[in-house]
Amino acid sequence: MKRILIVDDEPDICLLLKKYFEKKGYEAASQPTGEAAIKWLKDNTTDLVICDFKLPDYTGLEILQKIKIINSSIQVIIITGYSDVRIAVDALKKGAYDYVTKPLYPDEILVTVEQALSKQIQKAVPKALGKPIQKNAPQPDTKAYIAGVSHQAQAVIKHIDLIATTDMSVVIEGETGTGKEYVAQAIHNKSHRGKKPFVAVDCGALPQELAASELFGHVKGAFTGAVQDKKGCFERADGGTLFLDEIGNLSYENQLNLLRVLQERVVRKVGGASEIAVDVRVLVATNENLREKVKTGEFREDIYFRLNEFKIELAPLHERPGDISVFAEHFLAQANDQLNKSIKGFDEEVLQIFRTYNWPGNLRELKNVIKRAVLLSTSEDVTTDGLPHEICSPIQTDSDLSMDFNGAIPTSLKAVAEEAEKQAILLVLEKTNNNKSKTADMLGVDRKTLYNKLRAYGIDA
Ligand SMILES: Nc1ncnc2c1ncn2[C@@H]1O[C@H](COP(=O)(O)OP(=O)(O)OP(=O)(O)O)[C@@H](O)[C@H]1O
16 A cells, blocks of 8 residues: 655644545555654655645755655655745756645645656656656557647757657757656657667756766665665666756766766776676756856866757747647646546636746646646636636736836836836736736726726726
């Protein structure tokens, strides 16, 4: 029986989730603080932790790191408020499996838990570290690679086709959640290595002290705890493809070891004397500008050049609004399938919001928003009722509200305030497609006040 630990300082949430998961056939325990959870994890085995991001003593990131040191194979799901999604995304880079947003819906968490645990079963290696896809495993439809229709997406698919036939190393660059791992998997699937292993390693989640052993393997007795020989990711990917995610996080020493493998095509295990030949194609991903890291000396230039035989850049979702409805349809089908629902489509208003929202978590965020909306939907289509408030009325950024005084120093605060008000109204009108009721609603004024302001500022909407 799989065991789940729930960590939350709200006893009601602990009780609710504990009871729910026990009913679903899991063994569940709960702890109210980070400290108590860490102690519990040292004394008990568990498969998965569901953890609030803001605990009284630790942040989600701190507890995640501690869990991964205790046992890197434990899957971690972070609970967060929607406004903290960006921080939660950071946790994903550090090895969390996924995040769920408040308010919590147990059915939604269950889907995420089941996915996390099934992913764990697929892995033959410490789970959060390596993500080998089983040899010859048929790709379920929900894993299908969707190309997108924007010119950026079309260029990416062309590059994938072009590069798949070669053995070149590729650097895949893009913000978090833009689909870097999906691109790597697509290159692998289309290559002559497609039937051999695809091993994905998240270098951001690798504790530095374990990184060399994970990548290159170790021999029995190489260090305390090395009770038997272990194959590293290179050996496990032999004949296939190794995908190194967040490559910029590798320590300098491991960069050196990596360079040797790339040049000589042999690995030496930690503590071992012999060299083992490997035939591996290496694809790497980074969501930070690796060239900048090269400039500052944090990443070795020789490896950068060795890896950067070809580069694929993935544009953030907000720069390719044309792709949004394509992915939205795909994620809708996926969510219907996972949640056993049959929602048909999206309200036009929802699509409009999708097209104007900034999507800092890119495709992953869109997928999660749609999953939640499908879960909550009681009508045929997804409506705005199922969307998080933060998406319907996003916090305006400085650039959204920036005012141009043409270099002149403003002389009247009243004029500045009025200009800011006017800009805010224009911005929200644009976001709501000139819907006055919605605009008034989002700005927290009644319709009459809005009409007065429109007249006063000469806005013809
Ligand atoms: N081309 C695609 N077709 C279908 N789904 C996709 C595609 N690209 C991304 N996704 C969806 O978006 C999610 C995030 O994609 P992926 O893990 O590849 O992003 P990433 O850029 O590697 O993220 P990170 O930087 O956080 O590692 C995936 O789980 C998948 O559901």
